[in-house]
Amino acid sequence: MNQVVMYLMNEKGYFVLEHFIREYNSKQIRYVLLAKDNNIKKDYYNELVSLCEKNNITYYNRKESPPDFSGYKFAIGWRWIIEDSNNLIVLHDSILPKYRGFAPLVNMLINGENEIGVTALFATEEYDKGDIIKQEIVSIEYPIKIQEAIKLIAPLYSKLVNSIAQLVFDNKEIVGVSQIEENATYSLWRDEQDYFIDWNADCNTIKRLVDAVGYPYSGAKTYLNNKIITIDDAEEELDIVVENRDVGKVVFLRDGYPVVVCGKGLLKIIKARFLDESSILPFNTLRSRFGK
Known part of the structure; x- marks a missing residue:
């Protein structure tokens, strides 16, 4: 046999x-x-x-x-x-x-x-x-x-x-x-650095990154006011005209969800957590920055 x-x-x-x-x-x-x-x-x-x-x-x-x-x-x-x-x-x-x-x-x-x-x-x-x-x-x-x-x-x-x-x-x-x-x-091979979001990218690419490195992987990472967080889910939003386009800044708060400026388009954060697994939501601080 x-x-x-x-x-x-x-x-x-x-x-x-x-x-x-x-x-x-x-x-x-x-x-x-x-x-x-x-x-x-x-x-x-x-x-x-x-x-x-x-x-x-x-x-x-x-x-x-x-x-x-x-x-x-x-x-x-x-x-x-x-x-x-x-x-x-x-x-x-x-x-x-x-x-x-x-x-x-x-x-x-x-x-x-x-x-x-x-x-x-x-x-x-x-x-x-x-x-x-x-x-x-x-x-x-x-x-x-x-x-x-x-x-x-x-x-x-x-x-x-x-x-x-x-x-x-x-x-x-x-x-x-x-x-x-x-x-x-x-x-190419990927390491821990590749989990971090580049907010200069368009919102489509960032959304796909969030989805592609989620469970069973460790999830997309970024900084929120100098603290590392993991973004588990997000939604794309239509772009607006931003005269001083500082990517990573929160532009809107929608029902406790932050909407972040990307290189092109906007991204609404639906689910995210700190390293201790506590949620960053509900979000209530407009003057916040994602990324370094």
Whole structure:
């Protein structure tokens, strides 16, 4: 019986494993590699462990050394180099060759892309440049929060893994198609600084940032009168003529919600909190500044 190995993280990894078990016998999984993700609030590590134990699937932590395996391996959400790249199939959060690299889904949402997707490709030394095996794409409309986007692409992950696994189990050849290099773009890594809002941007971009880095991530950050806050939700408002356009200043108070001047347009803050989790609302001080 042919088997596969899986490197799994986060909600997408859990969704893939759960639906793989439903479609195939769990015995067709040789073992699973798991890892915790300290960058998000819920990483599904414990849920993945429970799912493996419930279905008698052998699993290892990332820091352990699993036995060698020469068959096909799937990497879903994995952030580390896998030394044995032979027969390694990587699933990437973008429609390659666009958005090679890091945090592609977040960056696609910030940029306002109308389609998101997942690509299954063979691993290579240079990241995300391998031959494409299959892709799945879904159209989206804005506003959309990152959690909703994750739930939209999780089934795409499962569909790709299950369809490719079926080829493995049927002893069929898995082939890929070379990427068109001139169409390639790259998505840079993000760190804590990238959570901070640039109020010089237009209100559309800021709104998309707020939605793209919200739960399960730590949320969009800014300063409010020199104190760091997290903005969880906001609404765009039509622009007005501001003779001295000092971005970040509050221009209106609407039922306890501050309306902030952006580089273009206005943004009404609907939900925001201080670092101690207390709400900044209701807001009653017009003379307030967001940002430094």
